[in-house]
Amino acid sequence: MQSRLLLLALLAAVPAKAGDSAPSQRVLSAGGNSLHVEVVETTDPVRIDELQRWLAEAAGATLTAFGRYPLADATVRITQIDSDDESPVPWGQTQRGDDVSVLLFVRRDADLAQLRADWTAVHELSHLFHPYLGREGRWLAEGLASYYQNVLRARAGLLAPEAAWRELDAGFSRGQREHSGMPLDGLGRRGTMRVYWAGAAFWLEVDLALRREHHSSLDQVLSKYSRCCLRGTGEVAPEAFMAKLDELAGAAVFLPAYKRYAQSREFPSLETAYSALGIERGAGGLVYSDRAEARKLRAAIMRPHAQR
Numbered sequence: 001m002q003s004r005l006l007l008l009a010l011l012a013a014v015p016a017k018a019g020d021s022a023p024s025q026r027v028l029s030a031g032g033n034s035l036h037v038e039v040v041e042t043t044d045p046v047r048i049d050e051l052q053r054w055l056a057e058a059a060g061a062t063l064t065a066f067g068r069y070p071l072a073d074a075t076v077r078i079t080q081i082d083s084d085d086e087s088p089v090p091w092g093q094t095q096r097g098d099d100v101s102v103l104l105f106v107r108r109d110a111d112l113a114q115l116r117a118d119w120t121a122v123h124e125l126s127h128l129f130h131p132y133l134g135r136e137g138r139w140l141a142e143g144l145a146s147y148y149q150n151v152l153r154a155r156a157g158l159l160a161p162e163a164a165w166r167e168l169d170a171g172f173s174r175g176q177r178e179h180s181g182m183p184l185d186g187l188g189r190r191g192t193m194r195v196y197w198a199g200a201a202f203w204l205e206v207d208l209a210l211r212r213e214h215h216s217s218l219d220q221v222l223s224k225y226s227r228c229c230l231r232g233t234g235e236v237a238p239e240a241f242m243a244k245l246d247e248l249a250g251a252a253v254f255l256p257a258y259k260r261y262a263q264s265r266e267f268p269s270l271e272t273a274y275s276a277l278g279i280e281r282g283a284g285g286l287v288y289s290d291r292a293e294a295r296k297l298r299a300a301i302m303r304p305h306a307q308r
Helices: 004-013 045-066 112-117 120-129 138-155 161-176 192-213 218-228 238-249 254-262 271-277 292-302
Strands: 025-030 033-040 073-081 091-096 100-107 279-282 285-288
Touching: 025 045, 033 045, 045 073, 045 112, 045 120, 045 138, 045 218, 091 120, 100 120, 120 138, 138 161, 138 192, 138 254, 138 292, 161 192, 161 279, 161 285, 161 292, 192 218, 192 254, 192 271, 192 292, 218 238, 238 254, 271 279, 271 292, 285 292
Parallel strands: 033 073, 073 100
Antiparallel strands: 025 033, 091 100, 279 285
16 A cells, blocks of 8 residues: 555646646655656646656655655656667666756656556655765665665555565676676776665665664664755765764664675675575575564565654
8 A cells, every 4th residue: 555655745746637738847845845847848738747647656655765855855857758678767867966856768658557667766766865975986876776766666555565575686686696806886887786786785784784773774864864964966975974874873884884895896695684584585586484573674674654
């Protein structure tokens, strides 16, 4: 079931009535923060409305982290393109200049069901949770977006929790196949799968540590960072970001793990994380432990903010 927060976000994208022209620009608001959503280069009111509703749903998924958009103000621009790419959203990008913009390029013939099943919008919107971290912090940025693209969609009811764990595990498997032997923070634009999914493993590890050892969560720490320090524009050094998150968490969780991951030359072990979550890789797919503590931990990660 979709969370109440997601439904509230969708109210900002009510379908146009017959004969009305759908506005190409709408503002989604939550917790005092706003997303300006623009559909460009199309005048079809039905399609504009469809794209606006799709984006509102994806944006609603991000509200399951801490009930508001992470930045006071940001813009999303949706452009339709002709593409042979089978993905309904062949390309997305987050730009940080004088302001912050999420750019989404949507296949012209992609229908609403295909768009709703795609992960790209939630991935790109998840980049709004962190500052620009430069080349050396690319794995942190892409890792957070890769972790949240699955977790937030599950919380919003766009993906079943079991499917979200399978998507994460499939990503980890892709990352494990990269064997360049280079340090993670030196891969840059190379080793994309390891960059994205070793990064996701990092955020899963710190989320688990916060939940198990410090009565907190990644959501709670990022919420504090959003309030005190997140500006969206400008660059923050990865170590400085990690140190500030530790300060907000009141525990040395992020920086020690960051130093270990940044210099690692192989994909990190998932053994400890999977053991805590009660997840095993079986011949027929993932197997979930019925152990109460593991069940509770899995549910806590995939449960919406409003249900905590």
